Amino acid sequence: MSDEVLVERRGAVQIITLNRPEAKNALNSAVAEGIAAAIDELDEDDELRVGVLTGAGGTFCSGMDLKAFLRGESPVVPGRGLGGLTLRPPRKPLIGAVEGWAVAGGFELLLACDMVVASATAHLGVPEVKRALVAGAGAALLLTQRIPQAIALELLLTGDPISAERAATLGLVNRVTAEGHALDEAVALASTIAANGPLAVAITKDIARNASDWTATERWDKQAELMEPVFTSEDAREGASAFAEKRPPVWKGR
Template sequence: MDDRADDVAQDSAQDDVAQDSAQDDVAQDSAQDDVAQDSAQDDVVLVDRRDGVLVITLNRPRAKNALDARVARAVAAAADELDASDDLRVGVLTGAGGTFSAGMDLKAFLRGERPTIEGRGLCGITRTPPRKPLIGAVEGWALAGGFELVLACDLVVAAEDARLGVPEVTRSLVAIGGAALGLPRRIPYALAMELLLTGQPVTAGRAAEMGLVNRVTPSGGALDAALELAATVAANGPLAVAATKAVARGTADWRWDEGWDRQAELTDAVFTSEDAREGSTAFAEKRPPVWRGR
């Protein structure tokens, strides 16, 4: 518990740095930072295609990748690119500078900005995540809105020194970006409430025990491990992968009997697709399948 108290104290400083950096860094470097971001909006989020994987990097390292309207629009655009491109199979979401994201940019908030997209949630992915799989690669801090972006991911890889949490209640706020709704669906209720009601962050190892993190890596190794995981997913039939995600995400909202009908609606076309025939043929011929996405 002493370690956790230390983490909270350290985390509070990091959270303040993240939000103060959205103030102090802007005040100190407003001409360079604000002008650069306003004139080159894409720079706040980097997008890189790697062998069927779209790597989306939050790129405000001096502000601990704090989320503002610019970041929200850029992440949403990247998610749209992922779903719209036939040659992209999986997305990986990460942060620059050794930190995932410390949450909302308070300076932007005070200006009246919200890092949300109408009807789509925080950064355009928490309420309506991409149709294709999204993997979170977490280094450093994933707090508040940053943690809620992690919850929008289907799979999560975190470095051993990462810290994840929702500190909103410590400021008399509510985690309305997806954590209060999503955590009780993702992990057991008591564990979800531990995070939501204490506001204290947990280590990557503890998050893995809770069921929030799939793989824990050495510090600095989260992105490489996430890319390895993404390559494994991307090697599978893209129609089947997308349909499987749709069924898995929908099941929480469906009655048991309704679920069978909804599953059939989402998957019938997969079984009659060219890819389904290719999968069986490739297996029989003992060769790697060649997916066409149809």
């Protein structure tokens, strides 16, 4: 892991920090590969339950590093997408914690997250059209699925950013905090999720994320197929036992 992406643990929560504050945490190849490696660690380590993605220096991410791009670098990891994330998000929940600006590719990283916590002074947007580009790392494809089409088109076609409060009203942001507190609030949210059964959390995310791609005739069967290992797991028995015995559960992830 390079110094351009920092990874730490707070209990069962992994914190991934984009660490190029001098470049507004713009995405270059090192950052993309660092995020991809961190996501692999999140999914492979049973002690980690939830990830939080944030940026250093009061900015989340300003998008692709155009200077690095001109040098021939790519912020896309093959098979993983922009920032090593947009095409293949983690199996476990990922929360974006936003201070300052999350624009262009930085905004598209947030669309790959499952939840977003932003400070009141944060701004989000997709200014690609202002540079004669297309928001091709997820915004043009996904934004109309997340918010009303007319509003999504306004954001995509004007390129103008919106405030965290406006983003929360639209449903793009879960929680708005005072400036400087987005990471702490995101970790608190992640810790609440991490206290739940890890198998159930991962499968619930899988169903919720993918159900829209299933036809009406197949969705119940697909859900049942995914759920069956959860209901026959040791954790399911532990959850029932802990409830009956009025004690905290001890999850094993199996």
